[in-house]
Structures are given as structure tokens and as C-alpha cells.
Amino acid sequence: MNRLLFILFVFIGLACTDKTASEIMNDQPERDTDQAENDESAFSYLALGDSYTIGESVSEDQRFPVQLVQGLRNEGFDVKPAKIVARTGWTTDELAAAIKNENLDESYNLVTLLIGVNNQYRGRSADEYRSEFKELLQTTIDFAGSQTQNVIVISIPDYGVTPFGKSRDPEKIAKEIDAFNTINSEETQQANARYVDITAISREALNDEKLVAGDGLHPSGEMYRRWVDKILPEATEILESQK
Template sequence: MNKTVIPPNDPHTDQLTYLALGDSYTIGEQVSPNESFPYQLRAKLNKQSINLAIPQIIATTGWTTGELIAGIKAETTAPKYDLVTLLIGVNNQYRGNSIAVYRTEFQELLKTAISFAGGNAAHVFVVSIPDWGATPFGAQSGRDVKTIAKEIDAFNAVNKEEALKAGINYTDITPGSRNASADASLVAGDGLHPSGKMYKEWVDSLSPSILKTFK
């Protein structure tokens, strides 16, 4: 599975619309759609009486911030969404791209996300970049896992600073992602991407702030 762009449900007055922006971590590479974090988030919120529509997902495995910007422009979107999530940057780090460029492009993506949320920054939720160095793939990549961790932390410092500056909620799932080095059940079959179990942990971390906003 390389790309998933799922159109939103037909609008209903009792449903909140949801746009998920990102890369393979938003698609749920290597897991079923229902195990991805956007779908698990929808299921959890629905159980909490937040009636969330099927998410529209704009994401492709391997995308950087710049590629996500271009990808959004190429897709058909609704004028407004009630909820927007953004998780992007691991491929900037993986490719050794400039962190200064990442900051500029992430700022643009935040503005785009806020625009999708009808100008309401409180309805945008940024998720930190997980540490792929903690996975079996990372251990076998030939790269120093401590260096990977430091670089991931540096990119996350940028996305956290910019998100909070813009008045956007920020959820840090990175420390939990590092438990993959000792718990194989947190990693999908490819040895790199998160399993449904790890995505559930992300949802458990993310959902309280969303519930607080919408209840």
C-alpha cells in the first residue's frame, strides 16, 4: 500500500468531518485501515459520543513536508473540516534534508491545516514524529540509532515550537515509540512501521485533548 486518499462521507449534520494529513504513519502502512491511527481515533471518539465521519486521508508513504504540500494541492478537498490532524517530517530526517526548510514548510502546512479547520487553530492537532531508529529496521540500517534519536528530537523541537506558537494542540508520542526497541508487538511485519497496538497508544494520547475541545 503506497497511498490512501479516502473521500469523506456524505455530509450529515450530526457528523464531524475529519482530515488527516501526513505520510506512512497516517496511512497506517503495513496494517489494515481500521488499525491506522485516524480510523482508531474515529472509533474511540465515536464511543465517546463524538460522531466523527470516515476520515479523508491525504498521505503517501515517503512524503516529506514539501511533498505533502504539493499533494494537498493536487487533491480534491472540502472547503472546511471540523478536525484536522498533521503528522509529518520523518522523511525529511531520513533523507538528511534541511531542518530550516522543514521549519518553513511545516509553518506553511500549519497555516493550511488551520485554513481547512475554518480558521480555528484549536481544531488542529499535531502529532510528533516517532523514532524509527528504535525499530528492527533502524537497528539494521547501518545508521547510529543515537544519532537518529537526536535528529528526530531536533525535528520534533521545531514542529512542537511552531504548533504551539500557532495555538495548535501538540501530542508527543515519540517517547512511547521508543519502546519498540524492547517490545516487538509495537512494530508491524516490515520491522519499521508501527503496529495497530502502537497506533492505539497514539490514539490514547491524542484523544483526551480532542474530547476536551469537542465536548
Template sequence: MRLFLLFFLVLLACSACQKEAAPPTTTTNPVVPPVTNPPHLERIDILALGDSYTKGQGVTWAKNFPNQLTDALKSEQYDVAGVYVIAQTGWRTDQLKSSIASQANVIGDSTFSLVTLCIGVNNQYQNADFEIYKKEFEQLLQTAIERAGGRTDRVFVLSIPDWAYTTYGQNYGNPATISQEIDQYNAANYEIAKGYEVNYVQVTDISRQGLARPEFVAGDGLHPSALQYTEWLKIMMPQVRDVLKK
């Protein structure tokens, strides 16, 4: 009997050894794709009105202010259809008005997502009638609002840069007088802009770093460099984002 019991226990042990061990259980976390912001739905088109500061005299076309604005929007996933620039070096307010009228057959009755306006330095430079400037600036602002589809929040007036803070300005007449006149013009366009409740972008202070920071001035010694335009956008883009979120 004892022999039988011993034999039975040996068989039982061998049977247990032959059984495969169960694989260890592991738990895996499901792979969750990263959250990405959906692209903005509005298709953006830009109308830029002005003079040399909008055209980008002294820098490549790709690095002028309107095109840097376009690139900044694209980098934030905005769908930018394009930018239409009506600007030329030397233009006063009356010349900008005439050019807009002459291109009516090109832009038709188009409305734009964003409209920028920067004009007046040549009125100041050429000692034009200040009262006429105020009148024509207001007319141009009305046109800008119309081209924005009546949406005043889509219009951005940029202050006039101070060219006294360039090597050219330092060697032309009285730099202090230039700055005083630029302030006078900007005070006027600011009041008009605020009266219409459009956005106002103060870039004059940046331009006044031109002597301390020569890299802010283009190679011609007079106009803003591409780097200065980039600085403009740093203060403008928060306003643009807020507007496009509405």
C-alpha cells in the same frame, strides 16, 4: 331473654366470617429509566495530513491512526461523517504540500472538525535541508488551521516517531544519531505548533518503547503497529474530548 341474646351473638359472628378480608396494601416504586447521555450534536469530519505514520504503513487501513481516531469518537457517541486522508509513505513536507494542492478540486473549500498533521520523518531520513523543513512545516500548519476554519484548537500536531527503536533502525547507520535528529525535528515543530497555539501530541516516547515492546512495531520491522496507534490515542483523546466540549 338469655337464649335470644345468645342467638344474636351467633348470627353476628357468622356475619363477620362471611365478610371478605381486605386485600393487603402494597406500595410499588415507579420505574425510572436509566439516565443516558444524549448523543453529541456536532457532526465530526476529520482531515489527516502526513506520511507513512498517518497512512498506516504496515497495518490494515481500518487500523491506521486516523481510522482508529474515528472509531474512538464513534464509541463515545460522536456522529462521525468520515475521515479524509492525504498521506503517503515516503513523503517529505514538500510532497505533502504538493498533494494537498493537487486535491484542492476534491476537498474544495471544505472545513473540517478536526485536522491532524504528522510530517518530517522523511525529511530527516533523506537528510533534507532542515531550514526548509521548518519553513514548509509552518506552511503546512497554516493550511491545517485554514482547513479547520481558523480554529487553532481543532488542529493536532503529532510529534515524529523515533524509528531508531525498531529492528530496521537498529541496523541502519547510527541509531543514536537518528534519535538526536528526530529530537531536533520535534523541537522545531513543537515550537512552531505552540506559536500558533494548536494542540501538540507527543507520541515519540511511545515509539521509543519499540525495542522493549516488539508488539508496538508492525510486521515490516519499521512502522508502528496497530497497537502502538492505539497507545497514541490514549494520550490524544482527552485533548480531543476537551476541544469538542467547547
């Protein structure tokens, strides 16, 4: 009898810890508990985006914001763990709505923004993207203490080169991603913020399967590392200017 009860309790415990994919996406990353967490003098970093920022299908330490923080620490900066506001599937309007519901600080030393792939995937118009992206960029700048040069906009990667994308008209995907990137680049330049183009790096996945995560769609940790190699010099300049 005791053995039957034990098996029953184990089964119930496993059932309670099981989550659907959508529930997992709703989880925000746990905050690191290192010393920088409570150090008021440490630099703060806010990362806004979608699946590419939350790091769908990779471990937490391989997400690009987490790798970027580590890169900055390796450069000698005392940086708090990244505050990430991102979820797989978010479009520009969904990110904007989520930001309003987050308990965010008034300003951060560094803010990154990467958004738009789901607008393209859902067939939303370029005009709508421009309008909503422009508003999001202003929100991003506000979180950077209105210091435009403390904001880094990251281009949208091209998922058409992935196993998932190859079956969904990769030429059309590439053309539309380029159009959306033209928009976010123009708006970033107009706002005098920083821009890092990682789209060309994303296209290297066409001939390098280790750059794609196990789900056949999202970037691998190695891909994110290559992105960080391009983002890090800009982020370093931003924090250096605030010493």
C-alpha cells in the same frame, strides 16, 4: 480445451490485480459506507501526513486516524470516516503539493498533522523543515476554519528503535528526530494549536516487538492504539467545544 481456457483466464485475472508496492502506496483509503458518511450534521476529520498516517503495513481499521474516529464515536460523537491525505515516503513539500491536488472540503471540525520523518531520513536540513512545516501548519489551520485549537500536531516517532532503524545509527536518528520535534513543537506553540508528543511511546518498541509492524519499520496497530490514547482527550475537547 475449455480447461486450458479457464486456467488462462484465471492467470490473466491474477496478473491484472497484482500491484507493485509503489502503486499500493498511491491508493487512497476507501471511504466507509456507514450512516455518518452522508450525515451533514456529523463531525468531519481531516488527517494529513505520511506513512504514519496512512498506516503502512497495518490493516485499514488499525490506522491511527481510523482508530481515533472509533474512539470519538465511543465517546458519543457522531463522526464521519476520516478523510486521509497521506502516503508513505512523503516529505513536507510533497504533502503540501498533494494537498493542492486533493478535492478537499473548505473546513473540517478536526485536523491532525504528522510530518517530517522523511525529511530527516533524506538528510534534509532543519531550517528547510521549519520553513515548510510552518507553511503546512498554516494550511492545516485554514482547513480547521482558522480555529487553531481545532488542530492537533503529532510529534514524529523515533524509527531508530525498530529492527530497520537499529542498523542505521539509532543514536543519530534519535538526535535528529528530537531536533525536528523541537521545531514542530515550537511552531505549533507559536500558532496556538494543540500538540501531542507520541515520541516517547514510539521508543517503547525498543523492548516490545509487538509495537512494530511486520515490515520491521512501521508501527503496529497496538502502537497506534497507544497513540490514540494520548490523542483522544485533545480530540474530544475539540469536538465538545463545537457541540
